[in-house]
Amino acid sequence: MLVVMIPTYNEAENIAELIKEILALRLQIKIIVVDDNSPDGTARIAESMGKKTGKVAVIKRGERGRGTAGIRGLQEALKCNATHVIEMDADFSHDPSYIPALLETAKKYDIAIGSRMIEGGDTEGRGIFRDALSSGGALFTRAVLGLNVLDAQSGYKCYRRRVLESMDFTRFVSHGYSIGAELLYRAKRQGFTMSEIPIVFENRKRGKSKVTLSEIITSMLNVVRIRMGR
Numbered sequence: 001m002l003v004v005m006i007p008t009y010n011e012a013e014n015i016a017e018l019i020k021e022i023l024a025l026r027l028q029i030k031i032i033v034v035d036d037n038s039p040d041g042t043a044r045i046a047e048s049m050g051k052k053t054g055k056v057a058v059i060k061r062g063e064r065g066r067g068t069a070g071i072r073g074l075q076e077a078l079k080c081n082a083t084h085v086i087e088m089d090a091d092f093s094h095d096p097s098y099i100p101a102l103l104e105t106a107k108k109y110d111i112a113i114g115s116r117m118i119e120g121g122d123t124e125g126r127g128i129f130r131d132a133l134s135s136g137g138a139l140f141t142r143a144v145l146g147l148n149v150l151d152a153q154s155g156y157k158c159y160r161r162r163v164l165e166s167m168d169f170t171r172f173v174s175h176g177y178s179i180g181a182e183l184l185y186r187a188k189r190q191g192f193t194m195s196e197i198p199i200v201f202e203n204r205k206r207g208k209s210k211v212t213l214s215e216i217i218t219s220m221l222n223v224v225r226i227r228m229g230r
């Protein structure tokens with residue numbers, strides 16, 4: 001069974017439609033939403049979708065943070081017998097229509113990455129500054145961590161169960177957005193394979209961005225810490 005894990009903070013304008021589109025793929029899927037007590041009622045909306053469909057579980061956390069919310073979601077996915085786990089954003093930057101291709105790729109490789117950087121991939125609707133920051137960040141991450149993928153900062157990925165089972169998240173040196181890159185780094189060192197499929201990443205149309213410039217810079221510094229192991 002495939003679990004799709006979605007961290008949310010104030011995504012009331014996106015979450016219901018996203019869940020509908022994912023379930024419309026008609027795959028054997030369970031959705032786990034990890035919400036950090038969003039003031040806009042995201043969790044309530046997701047819960048009501050869960051009641052209607054029986055396919056959505058909502059985890060409500062008291063703390064905040066994209067990174068730790070993601071870890072919690074991956075751990076919960078393992079508890080419900082997932083063979084594969086997809087991690088994606090709630091804001092439609094990650095088009096759910098790529099889910100089947102990610103899953104297929106993760107049947108051949110341990111990790112499939114939705115990539116903006118390989119041929120056929122792209123980023124749309126983002127300002128030139130943010131775009132340059134993403135591309136530069138991806139190149140930097142790849143070089144420092146010695147990864148053989150171009151979009152190591154992508155938040156749209158599919159993991160095979162055994163990758164997640166092998167991770168001791170208590171040993172992770174990063175806490176924020178760089179957790180994803182750290183997971184790839186640790187996976188590569190353990191001999192897991194990974195491959196990218198092209199995605200067109202569209203800037204969010206509804207709701208507000210949560211990531212700050214300081215978080216982006218911290219996550220770059222964390223890449224160096226990951227490499228040094230502390």
Ligand SMILES: Nc1nc2c(ncn2[C@@H]2O[C@H](COP(=O)(O)OP(=O)(O)OP(=O)(O)O)[C@@H](O)[C@H]2O)c(=O)[nH]1
Pocket residue numbers: 006007008009010011034035036064065066069088089090091093203204208209210211
């Ligand atoms: N649970 C949880 N989810 C979060 C938190 N911060 C962000 N998210 C979610 O993580 C995903 C990515 O966050 P975004 O704000 O879209 O960040 P981004 O995609 O890097 O930036 P933009 O595309 O510019 O908005 C979205 O689904 C958010 O709702 C948080 O503190 N807790």
Ligand SMILES: [Mg+2]
Pocket residue numbers: 089091093204
């Ligand atoms: Mg986003």
